[in-house]
Amino acid sequence: MKKIVLIGFAACYKSTVGRLLADRLSCAFVDTDAEIERACNKTVQQIFETHGEAFFREEESKLLRTLTQDNAVVACGGGVVLSQGFSLFAQGSIVICLTASAETVHSRLGGVARPLFDGLTVRQLDSYIQSRAPLYAKYADVTIPTDRKTPEQLAQQIYNWLNR
Numbered sequence: 001m002k003k004i005v006l007i008g009f010a011a012c013y014k015s016t017v018g019r020l021l022a023d024r025l026s027c028a029f030v031d032t033d034a035e036i037e038r039a040c041n042k043t044v045q046q047i048f049e050t051h052g053e054a055f056f057r058e059e060e061s062k063l064l065r066t067l068t069q070d071n072a073v074v075a076c077g078g079g080v081v082l083s084q085g086f087s088l089f090a091q092g093s094i095v096i097c098l099t100a101s102a103e104t105v106h107s108r109l110g111g112v113a114r115p116l117f118d119g120l121t122v123r124q125l126d127s128y129i130q131s132r133a134p135l136y137a138k139y140a141d142v143t144i145p146t147d148r149k150t151p152e153q154l155a156q157q158i159y160n161w162l163n164r
């Protein structure tokens with residue numbers, strides 16, 4: 001099985017769906033944000049606050065170069081498409097973009113700390129989502145909306161798509 005890469009904006013269920021999908025496929029699961037947190041011994045929020053976005057993207061790029069195995073589901077951070085090396089990482093993988101409306105993202109973020117998006121209005125989130133949409137579309141083999149769907153439904157939908 002090829003590597004399956006989940007991309008999309010924050011709060012689109014990439015990590016949750018990724019874990020569920022990896023279980024269904026009986027393969028490894030990697031959450032890039034969690035791996036970067038482990039390597040830096042800081043949360044993503046702390047990395048952004050202490051070192052800035054450029055440092056985080058460099059760490060993300062380094063990590064992507066190490067994730068060469070197939071037979072894995074990789075849930076990427078929302079801005080991974082901005083990282084140097086994502087294009088090479090995505091080659092030969094099945095890239096699935098999960099999307100959500102700005103309203104859905106806003107409601108899912110709730111009080112969760114997310115660098116770049118804390119305290120943004122629905123309109124501001126929509127602007128971010130729209131600015132990244134062409135990059136997500138550039139890499140995606142399939143795009144799946146997550147609005148009004150549970151992670152379980154989404155994992156099953158992706159599983160069915162993979163086995164079509």
